[in-house]
Amino acid sequence: MNKWLRANKGFLLFLALFGIFRTAVADWNPIPSGSMHPNLLEGDVVFVNRLAYNVKVPLTDIVISPTGEPQRGDIVTFSSPVNGTRLIKRVIALPGDRVEMRNEELIINGQTAGYTALGHGIETIHGIGDLAAVRVDEAVGDSRHTIQFLPQIQARRNFAALVVPPGQYMMLGDNRDNSEDSRYIGLVPRALLIGRAERVLASADITGNWMPRTERFGMSLYPKQ
Structure with a gap:
């Protein structure tokens, strides 16, 4: 065993450093x-840029130092506060x-978000099968992004006004009626943020023919407005 370790120490060091990097x-x-x-x-x-918000001790959620502030509209990976599952939401x-939702419409700090079909x-x-999805442009402050609704299924389309406490964030999926987000798992503490998703590296149609979707390779998740 010791001989094998000596013979492969370079490769093992690479794996260790690669793991720390990731x-x-x-x-x-x-x-x-x-x-x-x-x-x-x-x-x-x-x-995913793991240095966008925090420097953490590798393999933990222990924050060494903050590096930036999450912005409204960021697509973020984080650990679920319910069970630790890695999720990605906006x-x-x-x-x-101060945020509330009335019949799918967001109201933040007294201002109703803008919606364009x-x-x-x-x-x-x-x-269930194939359903018609309604796609709209949602404008929340300086953030604009496409979301969609599925009117045919049951979903949590309303919640009472709440004030987001210090150090916490509300996350919602863009597929509003088919997303397990802060309406179900609660607000997300900053320490559970993993990083900011920046762009699509690669893509394949895993629900269909598994062919690569080359048109999505390198696509930014924040197209210019």
């Missing part, structure tokens, strides 16, 4: 579900914001 500096995150449709698709692999409300799409729900 847990402390930069990472990639496969998208397993449709909760961020239509902007992220199952089979996308996104680049930051909707910041510490100190974009058209329709098809959403396939396991066990």
Whole structure:
């Protein structure tokens, strides 16, 4: 065993350093579900900047030093405060914001978000089939992004006004009626933030023919407004 370790110490050191790099500096995150449709698709692999908000002790959620502040509209990976599962959602409300939802419409600090119809799409729900999705442009302050609604299914479309406490964030999926987000798991503490998703590294149609979607390779998650 010792001989094998000596013979492979360079490779083992590389693996150790690579692991530290992935847990402390930069990472990639496969998208397993449709909760961020239509902007992220199952089979996308996104680049995650782990230094966007915090420097952490590798392999832990212990914050050494903050490096930046999450902004409304950021797409963020984080650990679920309920069970630790890694999730990816969009930051909707910041510490100190007063936020509520009425019939799908967000109201933040007394201002109703702007909604502009974009058209329709098809959403396939396991066990249900193909549903018509309503796609809209949502403008929340300086953040604009496409979201979609699925009127045919049950979802949490209303919640009472709340003020986001210091050090916590409200996360919502872009696929509003098919997303397990802060409406169900609660607000997310800053220490559980993993990083900011920046762009799609690669993509394949894992729900269909597994062919690469080359048009998505390198795609920014923050197109210019």
